[in-house]
Amino acid sequence: MALNKFMHPRNIYRTPPDFCKLFKEFEEFSNIAKMDVSGKVSIDFKDPQALRILTKCLLKSDFGLDVIIPEDRLVPTLPLRLNYILWIEDLMTSIHREDSITGLDIGTGACAIYPLLSAVKNKWYMVGTEKDEQSLQKAVDNVTRNNLQHLIKLRNNTSASLIEHLFLDDDGLRVDFCMCNPPFYSSFQDLYESRSPARPPPKNAFTGSPQELITEGGELEFCRKLIKESEAFKNNILIFTTMIGHKYNLKELILDLKAKGIRHTTTEFCQGRVTRWGLAWTYQDFDIYNLVPPREKSRKKNVPVSFVLPELSKQCHNIENISEKIKTMFDRLEIQHKLITKRRNEIILNFTALRNNWSNQRRKRRFLKRTEEDEPKAQKVKQLDVTNEKCIEIDSVSCDQTKDEEQKSLLNETIINTENNIATCSLVLNDNSKQNKNDNENPLVQGIIKISNKVNQIVLDMEYIEGSAGKEGIHQILQYIKNNLK
């Protein structure tokens, strides 16, 4: 399930870009795109050049920006960049900062993408820092080409600090916010290992230079350093923010802030099938958590799917017994579960599935039967089952997206491929192996199951909380329960 609907409500890319329009408008785009007989336009998301041109054309058509994206640097994903800027807009509005806003972008990259978008979209004054001289030079060129020097100042950072260097020359410098998209990885090995060898190669192109992707200690240490430095400049920057690529790092950083009693809030940046997180903290008297609450909260208002359980036998038809049966099924499926509430008329469990063990049960049973009937032949079949696991799973996953939607959804997630996280590179629509294996720490499905007694009926309510399989995962697990409840 694509996450586009969870994009920031003001993100223009909630409506996927019109490829036909780009095809007509930009010769460059028409050179890398294909138009089929029905007039549908598609591009090869595996081709970094295609991604670069797509992003360049979108920057031009949607923001009037003329940007050169160097071939050896990241192609910035626009849906994600916008999600971050829109969240900062919300933070600024919440503290009544509306005019003459100044922001700081730490590690602005060769496109100076955040300063450029912030300047044209919001007329914010932006300071961008960069430690890679080549990227800095390209960034300066991009700012000059767009005549935005009056709003954007770029600074070389030759120091080991993240923000301290800015205040050494000018301790009176005041900015409303800082933002940052840190390099994710601590080493080439970290970058390489973030992708499990068990997974097929990513479907989308990967771009980015080592200096953009790697930093000592990875993003966790980078952000910790920023938090530490922020203490010394608590009155120079009203709200500190950073983007985070891994949820487990977000959790660690929240613990750090909590331990220091620093006010903070978080958000999710959803685009395509990839989620990133935003963390903001302040030393000012702003209750930012309540002013701009974490977005996950609103997502939890998912409508549960309900099912009235058929009565199997009078003695067994009670919520305790049903809950025990479901727990046994969850154990069999390696779905972790925990009792949340037990009342006279309801039992509530939460559950987390890290891998899909519920699909193709019939097929698996058939294989098993054949194994019993014909041992040597079955050995071969079993082998096939393992190697073709992905193909088999693909059959089982109901995919309600048309090819058209696939292309659109790819736009948002591809781009993530061009970002710094290879681990999520393969989260493309067609890659249903994700439905089966989840090499990240992200759950495949996380939900809540409520078994309740309602007017002599036992009702099962299942609610989706999060997970890469989306609500479809909940429907599949419910189907498994229906099929196996005896």
Ligand SMILES: C[S@@+](CC[C@H](N)C(=O)[O-])C[C@H]1O[C@@H](n2cnc3c(N)ncnc32)[C@H](O)[C@@H]1O
């Ligand atoms: C993941 S890239 C992000 C680039 C751009 N902001 C974007 O979102 O596309 C991280 C950038 O931070 C820069 N960087 C790393 N450490 C830095 C530091 N201490 N000061 C300034 N820039 C730094 C890198 O050179 C790289 O360009």
